[in-house]
Amino acid sequence: MIVAKNIHKSFDQLKVLQGIDLQVKEQEVVVVIGPSGSGKSTFLRCLNLLEEPSDGEITIDGMNVTAKNADINKIRQNVGMVFQRFNLFPHKTAIENITMAPMKVRKLSEQEAQKVARDLLAKVGLQDKENAYPDQLSGGQQQRVAIARALAMKPKVMLFDEPTSALDPEMVGEVLSVMKDLARDGMTMVVVTHEMGFAREVGDRVLFMDEGRVIEEGTPEQIFGNPQNERTRAFLNKIL
Amino acid sequence: MELFKILQIWQAALPVLLVGLKITVQLTVIAVLFGSIIGLFVALAKLSNYKLLRYPAIIYIEFFRGSPLLVQLFLFYFGLPQLLGHPVDRFMAAAFVLSLNCGAYIAEIFRAGIQSIERGQMEAARSLGMTHAQAMRHVILPQAFKRVIPPLGNEFIIMLKDTSLVSVIGLADMARTGQLIIANTYRALEIWFLVAIIYIIMTVMISEFFVNRMERRLKAGDRS
Numbered sequence: 001m002i003v004a005k006n007i008h009k010s011f012d013q014l015k016v017l018q019g020i021d022l023q024v025k026e027q028e029v030v031v032v033i034g035p036s037g038s039g040k041s042t043f044l045r046c047l048n049l050l051e052e053p054s055d056g057e058i059t060i061d062g063m064n065v066t067a068k069n070a071d072i073n074k075i076r077q078n079v080g081m082v083f084q085r086f087n088l089f090p091h092k093t094a095i096e097n098i099t100m101a102p103m104k105v106r107k108l109s110e111q112e113a114q115k116v117a118r119d120l121l122a123k124v125g126l127q128d129k130e131n132a133y134p135d136q137l138s139g140g141q142q143q144r145v146a147i148a149r150a151l152a153m154k155p156k157v158m159l160f161d162e163p164t165s166a167l168d169p170e171m172v173g174e175v176l177s178v179m180k181d182l183a184r185d186g187m188t189m190v191v192v193t194h195e196m197g198f199a200r201e202v203g204d205r206v207l208f209m210d211e212g213r214v215i216e217e218g219t220p221e222q223i224f225g226n227p228q229n230e231r232t233r234a235f236l237n238k239i240l
Numbered sequence: 241m242e243l244f245k246i247l248q249i250w251q252a253a254l255p256v257l258l259v260g261l262k263i264t265v266q267l268t269v270i271a272v273l274f275g276s277i278i279g280l281f282v283a284l285a286k287l288s289n290y291k292l293l294r295y296p297a298i299i300y301i302e303f304f305r306g307s308p309l310l311v312q313l314f315l316f317y318f319g320l321p322q323l324l325g326h327p328v329d330r331f332m333a334a335a336f337v338l339s340l341n342c343g344a345y346i347a348e349i350f351r352a353g354i355q356s357i358e359r360g361q362m363e364a365a366r367s368l369g370m371t372h373a374q375a376m377r378h379v380i381l382p383q384a385f386k387r388v389i390p391p392l393g394n395e396f397i398i399m400l401k402d403t404s405l406v407s408v409i410g411l412a413d414m415a416r417t418g419q420l421i422i423a424n425t426y427r428a429l430e431i432w433f434l435v436a437i438i439y440i441i442m443t444v445m446i447s448e449f450f451v452n453r454m455e456r457r458l459k460a461g462d463r464s
Contacts (some may be wrong), residue, residue, distance in 0.1 A: 048367055050363055050366070050367065073366075073369050073370070073371055074369070076366065076367055076368065077369035079367070080367070080368075081364075083360060083363070083364060085358075087358075087360035087361060087363065087364035088364075089361065089364070089365075089379055089383075090383065091382050091383050091386070100368075100378060100379075101368035101369060101370055104370060104374050104378060105368065105369045105370055105374070146364075149364075149368070150367075153368055153369060
């Protein structure tokens with residue numbers, strides 16, 4: 001589903017990514033962990049071209065993302081993204097947040113889009129909040145609306161950029177549980193997170209990144225149970 | 241007795257001043273209306289990645305913000321006919337210059353408003369497959385408009401007062417009318433005071449009815 005080859009990214013002199021390779025199969029959940037500044041968010045943002053890689057090639061669902069003539073808007077319709085800070089549209093209600101892109105981009109009618117949105121709001125457990133504005137919702141609720149908003153475009157892949165890092169601790173669970181449901185339903189997911197419990201439970205594969213490189217990669221059992229690399233061990237020791 | 245006399249002077253002057261006020265209001269409405277339209281597009285041009293759009297926008301803004309309105313009025317009313325070969329209409333010249341001048345300031349207000357919207361908003365919209373233009377129209381601009389209402393109202397008030405400069409090209413706006421009345425009556429204090437009060441009533445009306453109401457209405461539902 002996703003093939004990334006030798007991804008480099010530099011901001012001026014700063015080399016943030018130094019040759020990342022990743023293959024994600026359909027329905028696979030890949031969790032990316034690593035210390036802050038390791039480039040994991042930047043890598044995730046390269047996958048839907050929110051950051052343009054300085055070098056390397058990315059293919060998603062057979063479409064070359066990094067090609068010069070790539071139709072990036074078309075590609076992004078297939079790649080949902082959930083942000084650390086939710087980024088809901090504050091001037092729109094929950095349901096309007098969800099229906100906007102399907103109506104403007106996929107050209108659904110308002111009724112069709114609302115039907116999709118209501119189903120998704122029910123799925124994330126917020127059917128009674130459709131008319132609430134983002135600032136009337138808690139952080140966890142906002143993030144669940146954001147997930148529903150991304151899902152409304154019926155993406156083939158979902159990218160999660162530290163989706164629980166900006167949440168109060170008691171709200172982390174509700175967001176993770178929505179993500180678990182999504183994984184169980186067979187969504188292909190790449191998740192950057194510090195939630196090791198989630199990585200262990202839901203991840204098919206875990207990538208440990210540091211200083212712009214993938215240091216170690218394996219099943220959750222391998223990475224958490226028997227890390228081979230010293231840096232992986234040091235990182236896990238610090239946070240577990 | 242003194243008060244009665246003042247009221248008498250005001251009563252005589254008011255109908256004449258109101259004729260001038262009509263010009264003042266007309267020019268303000270035109271300048272604010274066209275200035276807002278010009279300002280929006282120039283702001284978008286200035287924020288564009290295309291140099292062909294960005295540089296003309298920068299030059300336009302710098303010219304109309306960087307030179308005095310007075311000089312601009314002279315330039316367009318007295319200078320332009322030299323190029324055109326025929327005189328230009330006073331009112332047209334004034335409306336033209338005021339609109340362009342207002343547009344330059346409003347462009348900067350809109351630009352600041354657009355740039356004040358968090359980057360994540362554009363990213364979220366784009367990540368959903370919306371084009372840059374769609375994201376601007378449906379996500380960024382509605383939020384930016386709300387934020388620029390106070391500075392925009394301020395600019396409208398400034399514009400109303402700045403129309404008084406058109407008297408230099410012989411247009412009989414309210415300030416010029418006041419001057420003419422004083423030339424006949426020698427009642428400078430009473431007349432200028434009345435003129436000031438009428439301006440204040442107008443500016444208070446702008447800030448009350450336009451700014452406060454708009455702010456309240458747009459805030460309904462969303463308190464961010």
